[in-house]
Every structure is written in C-alpha cells, then in structure tokens.
Amino acid sequence: MSESTPRRSILRSGMIVSAMTLLSRVLGLVRDIVIAALVGAGGAADAFFIAFKIPNFLRRLFAEGAFNQAFVPVLSEYVEQKTQQEVQRLVNAVAGCLGLVLTLVTGLAMLGAPLLVWLFAPGFSQSPDKLALTADLLRMTFPYLLLISLTAFSGSILNTKDRFAVPAFTPVLLNISLIAAAWGLTPYVSEPAVALAWGVLIAGVAQLSLQLPFLAQVGLLPRPQLVWQHEGVRRILTLMTPALFGVSVSQINLLLDTVLASFLVDGSVGWLYYSDRLVELPLGVIGVAIGTVILPTLSRQHASADQERFAVLMDWALRMVILVGVPAAVALILLAEPLLATLFQYGAMTAHDTAMAAMSLRAYALGLLAFMLIKVLAPGYFARQDTRTPVKVAIKAMIANMVLNLLLIGPLAHAGLALATALSAFMNAGLLAWGLHREGVLKRQPGWGRFILQLLLALVGMLAVLYGLMPEVSQWTRWTLEHRIVHLLILVGSGLLSYLMLLLLTGVRLRHLRGPLH
Structure with missing residues (x-):
C-alpha cells in the first residue's frame, strides 16, 4: 500500500471546495461584466463566445466528465492496494496516452477550425468575416482543451491524495486571467476579442503550472510514457466509454430545451438562462463540492472492501445535501423576483422579463434538491467502477424529460x-438511490427521524422570518440598485441566520455535521 495521506473531515474538505467554487462564481460574474463592457453583444462578442464555448464544451464532456469518473476510482484503488512505484507507473502511462490523444485532437482542431465553427454556429457562414474571426480565435483558444484536461488529470491525482484546495482554486485563475487580459492586453491588439482569446490560453498555462509543484510534493509528478498496454490504462478506457455517453445525455437534454425554447416568444431562452444561473450557484457550491470530495474516499473504501464506512459516508452526504438543498430551494422560490431584479434588471431587461424569469426560476428550484442528490448519488456508482448504471438511468430520465417537455x-x-x-x-x-439501496450500498443510518424534524422546524422558522420581512414584489422594480441590494442582503441574512439559529436550538451541533474522516 502507498504511503498514507493526511486525513481530515469530509466537512472540512467540502467547505474548502465550496469556498473556492463560490469565489470562482463571484469572479465569473465580474468577468462577464468586464467582457460585456469590452466587446458588448456584437459580432466580435459572438465570435469569442463560440471560440471559447467549443473547447469548454469538450472539457466538460471529456476532461471533467467521463475521464474524471473513470480515472479517480482506478487511481484510488492503486493508491489503496499498490506500491508507490506502481501508482507512479499508472500516472506516467495515463499522462503519456492522454497527452498524445489531446495533442492530436488539438492539432486537428486548429487545422479544421472553420469546419468546427460551422458545426457549432452554422449561422456564421452567412458572414465570412465573422466566420474567419471566429476560426482565428478558435486556433488561439483550442489549446486550452489540452491544458485544462491535463489540469483536470493533475487535480484528480491531488483529490485522491486528499489535497482539495489547489484543484478547487484552479478555476479562479481563468476568471482572473480573462479580467487581466481584458484590461491589460486590449491596447496592444486590433480587436478586443483577441485579447480575451489570449487570456484563455494564458489561463490554461497558469492552471496547469499551478498544479505541478503540488504533484511533486505528493510524489506523483507525471513523467509521460506511452504504455497503452498498461492494465490501469485499459480499465480507464473501458470505464470511460459509458461515462462519456452518460455525460452526452445531459448535453442532449440541454440542447433539446434550447431548441424548444427557440420556438417560443422572444426572451424565452434568456429567461431560462438567467434562472438557471441562480440555480447553478447552490448546486455548484454544495452539490458539486460534496460529490467531488466523497468520490476519492468512496473509491478507497470500495477498494478496501469497507462497505460499512462506504454506507456511512453516503448517508452523511445525503443528509448534508438535504440540509442545504431544501432551504436553498425554498429561498429561491420565495425570493425569485428580488434576486432576479437585483442582479439582472438593468438596461434592456424589463420588469416583465424579471417576472417571466421568476416563473422558470421557481420551476428549476423545485428540482434543486434532485440536482444535488444526483451529484452525490452518482459517485456511489463511479467509486465502484460502475459507469454503466448511471448511463441507463440518465437515458430513462432523458426520455421522461422529452415527454414532459412536450406535455408542459x-x-x-x-x-x-x-x-x-x-x-x-x-x-x-430516485432511480439512482433505489439502485444503490437494492445493491446494499445505500443503508439508512440511525437518526433520520430526528434529523427531518429538526430540518422542518428550522425551515418553518426561516419561512416565517422571510414572509415577515418581504416587501411587495412590485417595489423591487421601482427601487434603485442601492435599495435592492440593501433589502436583499437583509432578507438573505435574516433567513440564513434564523435557519442556523433554529438548527442550533433544536440540537444540531457542528460535530454532527463533520462526517467521517477520509
């Protein structure tokens, strides 16, 4: 077995990832404001967004999706059962094979940039100048896929060694780089969008470079070797195939929603976009964070056949998601108009837009808990190197989503x-949870009755406070920015404080939330 790594509570690790994710989301909002001021919403902005979207889409599909789900469980098993030398050989082989594939894909994409642009934005073909600019920008941004994929690979190694802070902080560098490029490089280029493209490339270099000293610190700095026959590489490739399809299913769902929304009245796509942005905040800060920190630990526990601790950790993750997801969903439903008006209702966005976006925000918020549960239930399969079952479940959910779309x-x-x-x-x-329960992996631990009662009491108190302080919805559209911000902070702060205080009064203590050690 490899040298052991420091053990810390899951809660502490989750809080680290959550804090870094929150920082990244806030800087992302600042980034969007800067980009809007720099390139506006014209043809150059469209060109940059498409040039950035293509490698970013492939990153979500491949690096942080299928590859991470396949690599972490195999690496965790090696860390738990093999020597440090064998773990190093796996890392070297994966780095070599992954690096070669990504280099070839990047080279082909840069050569065929106009074709890629046409596939992702066929409408650009009606404007040769716009198509040419986008292709030029894509040649600058596409190497980001190579760099960020290797960054995700490095981050997976650090996460497996319980070093969550650096991988969680890394996305912040992209926002910082784009903001700095917008301010610092624009005077030296003919087109502001070119400065942003350079910012993407610089971010990729910075993100990968940040990881390397920490990989050396844990003794797993990759020395790339082309060893396709390595047993671990073959297993990762086998696990990646269904995982890649599973990630594709979610992208198909998003594409279908966009296509259908395009047939509705003007503004429908935008209303869905703004409401989705607000739902993504608690989902990323809590759901994704918990899913990230439990996957390496679950993988180790499966490798060591410690099914009891596996079940305890899954139970803890579910309680944490429910503890945060339920009040977050309720708050989004109740504060839909105040949130949207305060953040987005300026310039071209009207009070009507806020009202329409609030409708979709409330609908999305009803599913927030489910979105979070998926993020912590799916690792229960990935950790056991089962990437097929989540795909089957995702396909059923996709079909249901299509039918419900047409009905609703x-x-x-x-x-x-x-x-x-x-x-x-x-x-x-529900299907993911039922499958884990049927296989004896998800077992109800003691204390759920008391937990639900504490949650409900705190929730009722929070609702009473919010209702008591909530001004008339129509006032939000008449107030100035300063008034909106002050009143929103009072509402959010009072609701959060009342929820936490009532949890404390009903007997919830920090020690109850720490979770098991890694």
Whole structure:
C-alpha cells in the first residue's frame, strides 16, 4: 500500500471546495461584466463566445466528465492496494496516452477550425468575416482543451491524495486571467476579442503550472510514457466509454430545451438562462463540492472492501445535501423576483422579463434538491467502477424529460421546460438511490427521524422570518440598485441566520455535521 495521506473531515474538505467554487462564481460574474463592457453583444462578442464555448464544451464532456469518473476510482484503488512505484507507473502511462490523444485532437482542431465553427454556429457562414474571426480565435483558444484536461488529470491525482484546495482554486485563475487580459492586453491588439482569446490560453498555462509543484510534493509528478498496454490504462478506457455517453445525455437534454425554447416568444431562452444561473450557484457550491470530495474516499473504501464506512459516508452526504438543498430551494422560490431584479434588471431587461424569469426560476428550484442528490448519488456508482448504471438511468430520465417537455410546454411555455427538467431530475435521483439501496450500498443510518424534524422546524422558522420581512414584489422594480441590494442582503441574512439559529436550538451541533474522516 502507498504511503498514507493526511486525513481530515469530509466537512472540512467540502467547505474548502465550496469556498473556492463560490469565489470562482463571484469572479465569473465580474468577468462577464468586464467582457460585456469590452466587446458588448456584437459580432466580435459572438465570435469569442463560440471560440471559447467549443473547447469548454469538450472539457466538460471529456476532461471533467467521463475521464474524471473513470480515472479517480482506478487511481484510488492503486493508491489503496499498490506500491508507490506502481501508482507512479499508472500516472506516467495515463499522462503519456492522454497527452498524445489531446495533442492530436488539438492539432486537428486548429487545422479544421472553420469546419468546427460551422458545426457549432452554422449561422456564421452567412458572414465570412465573422466566420474567419471566429476560426482565428478558435486556433488561439483550442489549446486550452489540452491544458485544462491535463489540469483536470493533475487535480484528480491531488483529490485522491486528499489535497482539495489547489484543484478547487484552479478555476479562479481563468476568471482572473480573462479580467487581466481584458484590461491589460486590449491596447496592444486590433480587436478586443483577441485579447480575451489570449487570456484563455494564458489561463490554461497558469492552471496547469499551478498544479505541478503540488504533484511533486505528493510524489506523483507525471513523467509521460506511452504504455497503452498498461492494465490501469485499459480499465480507464473501458470505464470511460459509458461515462462519456452518460455525460452526452445531459448535453442532449440541454440542447433539446434550447431548441424548444427557440420556438417560443422572444426572451424565452434568456429567461431560462438567467434562472438557471441562480440555480447553478447552490448546486455548484454544495452539490458539486460534496460529490467531488466523497468520490476519492468512496473509491478507497470500495477498494478496501469497507462497505460499512462506504454506507456511512453516503448517508452523511445525503443528509448534508438535504440540509442545504431544501432551504436553498425554498429561498429561491420565495425570493425569485428580488434576486432576479437585483442582479439582472438593468438596461434592456424589463420588469416583465424579471417576472417571466421568476416563473422558470421557481420551476428549476423545485428540482434543486434532485440536482444535488444526483451529484452525490452518482459517485456511489463511479467509486465502484460502475459507469454503466448511471448511463441507463440518465437515458430513462432523458426520455421522461422529452415527454414532459412536450406535455408542459403548451400550458406553461418556458416554465414548462424548466419544470420538466426538475421532474425528470427527481426520477433520475430516485432511480439512482433505489439502485444503490437494492445493491446494499445505500443503508439508512440511525437518526433520520430526528434529523427531518429538526430540518422542518428550522425551515418553518426561516419561512416565517422571510414572509415577515418581504416587501411587495412590485417595489423591487421601482427601487434603485442601492435599495435592492440593501433589502436583499437583509432578507438573505435574516433567513440564513434564523435557519442556523433554529438548527442550533433544536440540537444540531457542528460535530454532527463533520462526517467521517477520509
């Protein structure tokens, strides 16, 4: 067995990832404001967004999706059962094979940039200058896929060694790089979008470079070797195939929603976008964070055949998601208009837009808990190197989402699409939970009755406080920015404080939330 790594509570690790994710999301908002001021919403902005979207889409599909789900369980098993030398050989082989494939893909993409642009944005073909600019920008941004994929590979190694802070902080560098490039490089280039493209490339170099000293610190700095016959490489490739398809299913769902929304009245796509942005905040800060920190530990426990601790950790993750997800969903439903008006209702966005976006936000918020549950239930399969079952479940949920879209889009328009997404997410989470329970992996631990009662009492108190302080919805559209911010902070702060205080009064203590050690 390899040298042991420091052990810390899952809660502490989750809080580290959550804090870094929150920082990244806040800087991402600042980044969007800077980009909007720099390139506006014209043809150059479209060109940059597509040039950035293509490698980013492939990153989500490949590096942080299928590859991570396949690599972490295999690496964790090696760390738990093999010597340090064998772990190093696995890392070297994966680095060599992954690096070669990504280099070839990057080279081909840069050569065929105009074709890629046409596939992702066929409308650009009507404007040769716009198509040419996008292709030029894509040649600058596409190497980001190579760099960020190797960064994700490095981050997976550090996560497996319980070093979560650096991989969680890394996305912050992208936002910092784009902001700095927008301010610092624009005077030296003919087109501001070119400065942003350089910012993407610089971010990729910075993100990968940040990881390397920490990989050396844990004794696993990769020395790439082309060893396709390595047993671990073959297993990772076998696990990646269904995982890649599973990630593709979610992308198909998003594409279908966008296509259907495009047939609705003007503004429907935007209303869904703004409401989705707000739901993504608690999902990323809590759901994704917990899913990230439990996967390496679950993988180790499966490798050591410690099924009891596996079940305890899964139970803890579910309680944490429910403890945060339920009040977050309720707050989004109740504060939909105040949140949207404060953040987005300026310039071209009207009070009508806020009202319409609030409808889809409430529908999405109904599914927030399910979205979070999926993030912590799916690792229960990935850790056991089962990437096929989540794919089967995802396909069933996708079919359900398609049917619900068609049923709900008529009476509820864009909000029907959001509601269909929420309902299909509950189906997805329910099937994942049932499968883990049936296999004896998900076992109910003691204390659930008391936990639910404490949660409900705190929730009722939070609702009472919010209702008591909530001004009339119409006032938010008349207030200035300063008034909106002050009142929103009072509402959010009072609701959060009342929820935490009531949890404390009902007997919840920090020690109850720490979770098992890694």
